[in-house]
Amino acid sequence: AQSVSQHNHHVILSEAASLELGCNYSYGGTVNLFWYVQYPGQHLQLLLKYFSGDPLVKGIKGFEAEFIKSKFSFNLRKPSVQWSDTAEYFCAVNPDMGRRALTFGSGTRLQVQP
Amino acid sequence: SAVISQKPSRDICQRGTSLTIQCQVDSQVTMMFWYRQQPGQSLTLIATANQGSEATYESGFVIDKFPISRPNLTFSTLTVSNMSPEDSSIYLCSVDPRGQLYGYTFGSGTRLTVV
Numbered sequence: 001a002q003s004v005s006q007h008n009h010h011v012i013l014s015e016a017a018s019l020e021l022g023c024n025y026s027y028g029g030t031v032n033l034f035w036y037v038q039y040p041g042q043h044l045q046l047l048l049k050y051f052s053g054d055p056l057v058k059g060i061k062g063f064e065a066e067f068i069k070s071k072f073s074f075n076l077r078k079p080s081v082q083w084s085d086t087a088e089y090f091c092a093v094n095p096d097m098g099r100r101a102l103t104f105g106s107g108t109r110l111q112v113q114p
Numbered sequence: 115s116a117v118i119s120q121k122p123s124r125d126i127c128q129r130g131t132s133l134t135i136q137c138q139v140d141s142q143v144t145m146m147f148w149y150r151q152q153p154g155q156s157l158t159l160i161a162t163a164n165q166g167s168e169a170t171y172e173s174g175f176v177i178d179k180f181p182i183s184r185p186n187l188t189f190s191t192l193t194v195s196n197m198s199p200e201d202s203s204i205y206l207c208s209v210d211p212r213g214q215l216y217g218y219t220f221g222s223g224t225r226l227t228v229v
Binding site: 036 | 145147155156157158159162206208210217218219220221222223
């Protein structure tokens with residue numbers, strides 16, 4: 001079965017620090033990849049997505065992610081985090097076009113200290 | 115992108131009772147998805163609901179426990195039946211409005227506590 005692994009469960013950073021959250025998936029075929037963010041008390045919001053083309057994807061709020069097919073990875077990055085980035089981040093994969101639903105990773109809780 | 119109105123936003127229910135969660139979308143969508151997010155865990159797909167057909171359930175979820183209705187292209191309900199404390203979770207609906215994976219939209223979730 002397909003799975004998505006997020007290795008960092010809880011990350012604590014100071015403002016202006018750089019961020020990289022890991023995401024690996026287990027599926028050998030073509031995949032669509034997503035990062036979602038869930039701010040405290042709010043619903044899931046799409047940060048960025050990758051379907052094809054340039055493996056470096058830019059999203060909202062200064063986030064970007066790089067798809068490395070050989071490593072089955074789709075890591076999320078931000079060069080300088082802000083206190084307002086405190087949230088839960090979820091990586092998600094859609095490896096089966098017929099199934100259409102997303103498979104989510106376990107999530108990473110990011111805490112940015114002022 | 116589509117806007118989803120999900121209600122109730124939260125509820126506290128007695129064990130053995132049932133709760134129906136509603137999701138209303140502001141545009142017509144083919145597929146709606148229902149997820150569960152247990153405390154401290156990720157989202158797990160419960161079922162996929164297509165209009166005009168029976169919902170497709172994932173392993174570990176059954177229709178008797180989580181009956182789903184999809185009467186039209188903008189609305190769906192999920193019922194959590196005969197609840198137990200283990201059903202305490204956040205339940206979310208989601209749609210892929212353009213049908214081409216341009217970005218799944220999620221409802222705000224229903225936080226269910228079973229006592």
